[in-house]
Amino acid sequence: MTSRRDFLTGTVGLAGGLALASIVTIRPARATPQTMAAAIKEVAGEVPIRKGKVKIDVPPLVENGNAVPVTISVESPMTAADHVKSIHLFNEKNPQPNIIGVHLGPRAGKAQLSTRIKLAAAQTIVAVAQLSDGSFWSGDADVIVTIAACVEDLQ
């Protein structure tokens, strides 16, 4: 028969194990600058990415990481011969490095888009644009976030 002491130590051990397991499961792996570089490589391949032409407009200090307004613009005449084909936005500290990828053409008239994103921590976000001649250009911005998104509980 189980003694009272055995029963108590058994249940405490079990509860501790469960608590540990839940702590482990609620913390997803964070993206790192390395995974961001890998995600950028998936878009650009081996083509070198030059800095410039791409501008990210984002508040330098945001209170709520759940909805951060971002505007990305790329300098381009947007003609049939010289236009922006795609724009991708990446982050380095969310659980996943990708944020958004858009495809546009000369009809856009203006290579600019605005949206709202989630950021899990103060970090650098990077935008990469592909031009019609195949070259890639990038721009980045630093954001400080006081309330993180993505990993908070509902409690």
Added chain:
Amino acid sequence: MTARTLINVPAKARRGEVIEIKTLIAHPMETGYRVGLGGELIPRNIITTFVCNYNGEEIFRADFARAIAANPYLTFFTTATASGTIAFQWTGDNGFSASEEAPITVE
């Protein structure tokens, strides 16, 4: 499944004018990383693709990842070429699909 959407397209434009299109759709954009009251992970439920067609021709496409905020808001530009309709289509997890149209008159 229907979702509330908000579209802002200028009703009239001059031919060749670059116009701004603003879109907003009601959607939770659940990341799949959040934990519910019972300690279980809430499954991912996001919009993955947005497509904009101008008189049947695709002019803009966006792939959303989990880092897009709830109720995805997106603005972009296009050149007004002809009168007609601009159609918007969102698709996502769990068979989510929503579409909207806006008329435009080009002079």
